[in-house]
């Protein structure tokens with residue numbers, strides 16, 4: 001796979017558009033030199049400016065983007081778009097300055113105009129919810145591939161077009177990047193695009209200028225209460241995606257208070273899924289069998305439609321994610337039988353049906369770092385997981401308990417500079433759900449890592465005072481300590497790092513891959 005580092009995806013053959021026309025179209029005021037150039041791209045980071053770009057200088061939490069206007073000009077920007085506060089600084093760049101009261105509100109539409117992404121858009125899928133977004137996005141892409149369709153993918157883990165991939169910085173890119181990416185996908189003839197949509201992306205207008213064909217909702221549970229004062233405010237951010245200016249149809253998993261409310265309060269045509277086979281929803285999910293690395297399920301819908309298949313991953317929650325992906329595809333126009341046919345027959349690399357005695361019917365998906373089993377046939381089973389919220393801990397621990405007779409050793413930490421209110425709950429859930437707990441550091445960022453660990457420990461000790469608990473700050477040493485507690489038939493769940501390949505400490509990203517390190521440690525023990 002080609003790895004393009006962390007550069008945003010841009011069209012290879014950008015279309016030149018008239019800058020005066022853009023000014024007229026959006027009614028921007030202007031200052032500085034006359035606007036007479038063409039524009040071929042837009043970015044809000046001076047570091048990503050390419051010749052021909054409009055540099056959108058936004059007021060951020062730390063800086064006003066206008067202080068980087070001169071740097072943007074040096075990299076070839078043709079104009080600056082900013083607010084009143086930024087005008088003076090922006091003029092120092094010598095570029096024409098376009099002015100609008102809140103540039104962030106204009107970005108999506110301006111980017112869509114520059115990259116012409118409203119013209120013949122692909123089928124757009126958007127996935128939101130606290131947990132499961134990345135998984136559903138990968139599952140959608142995988143099923144589309146099995147249906148013979150190349151899809152573009154944008155998730156926390158990576159952005160992907162066919163075989164080309166780049167590492168993601170944010171869960172959902174800024175509007176400027178999304179539209180550039182869509183333009184690039186159009187060049188590659190991608191006709192279906194799956195975007196993971198965070199609550200922050202909706203609040204910060206990153207998905208403006210897009211109307212999704214189908215949006216899906218997984219669940220809403222405790223997270224991000226540093227960005228949103230209450231669960232209600234967090235819910236309202238998600239709910240905005242299920243309105244007619246943002247999406248045409250929706251699919252909601254209704255189990256739980258928030259899913260039910262979303263189904264009631266959405267104003268787009270909507271279908272519902274329940275993970276309770278007796279639940280009150282149009283589509284009902286039954287989990288038929290859970291294995292350590294595969295889950296079999298049946299999905300029953302209106303008009304006696306039914307599909308039985310499997311997902312090659314641990315957990316009933318992964319079956320729910322798969323059900324959401326399948327119903328989103330049905331809502332976009334695919335026939336359920338066609339999906340069943342694509343999933344339940346062996347195909348070769350060219351999509352031709354083949355005879356294969358070892359073939360297990362199901363979704364052919366690999367999701368990096370989501371309950372990813374990194375162990376071999378001997379020793380303890382080791383899962384590396386991206387779970388970093390209370391509900392994610394509950395889901396993975398419950399699923400593991402159902403597929404093992406051995407002990408569960410849970411290794412985890414908590415993000416620094418992110419919602420501290422969830423830490424004690426995470427500690428408590430781990431202590432209740434696992435047989436032994438190892439607490440370590442996980443992206444302390446600018447916080448004191450000892451204080452983060454102390455909160456996790458407090459929660460764990462209060463919940464189960466006699467639980468075996470180790471505190472090992474260094475993640476590598478912590479994994480080895482967890483291995484020391486585990487034997488043949490036991491399970492180690494290492495929650496937090498998932499696919500990530502760094503550890504963020506005081507503004508620095510130190511290379512660290514939990515998956516690679518776990519494999520090395522298993523080697524050291526002779527278990528791999």
Ligand SMILES: CC(=O)N[C@H]1[C@@H](OP(=O)(O)OP(=O)(O)OC[C@H]2O[C@@H](n3ccc(=O)[nH]c3=O)[C@H](O)[C@@H]2O)O[C@H](CO)[C@@H](O)[C@@H]1O[C@H](C)C(=O)N[C@@H](C)C(=O)N[C@H](CCC(=O)O)C(=O)O
Pocket residue numbers: 044045046047057058059060061062063064065066068169170171172173174198199200201
């Ligand atoms: C809190 C938050 O959302 N911050 C976002 C915000 O940063 P900021 O307001 O601090 O910006 P700033 O650093 O003051 O800079 C102001 C402006 O100057 C520009 N600038 C800055 C420096 C420079 O050299 N050149 C330059 O042009 C910046 O691009 C920005 O437009 O604007 C930046 C530019 O787009 C984002 O990268 C940054 O996301 C940070 C990294 C972040 O961590 N965001 C999290 C909270 C987030 O959005 N998470 C969600 C959900 C994750 C999940 O699913 O769990 C996500 O979608 O990723």
Ligand SMILES: Nc1ncnc2c1ncn2[C@@H]1O[C@H](COP(=O)(O)OP(=O)(O)OP(=O)(O)O)[C@@H](O)[C@H]1O
Pocket residue numbers: 129130131132133134135136156171196198218219317318320321369370371385386387388391392393395396498
């Ligand atoms: N449907 C689900 N319900 C509860 N927990 C889930 C579900 N799906 C996944 N998880 C848990 O959440 C973790 C993150 O999953 P995933 O990356 O798919 O979610 P996400 O919403 O994209 O997360 P993030 O917003 O942090 O990027 C998984 O590793 C697993 O522990």
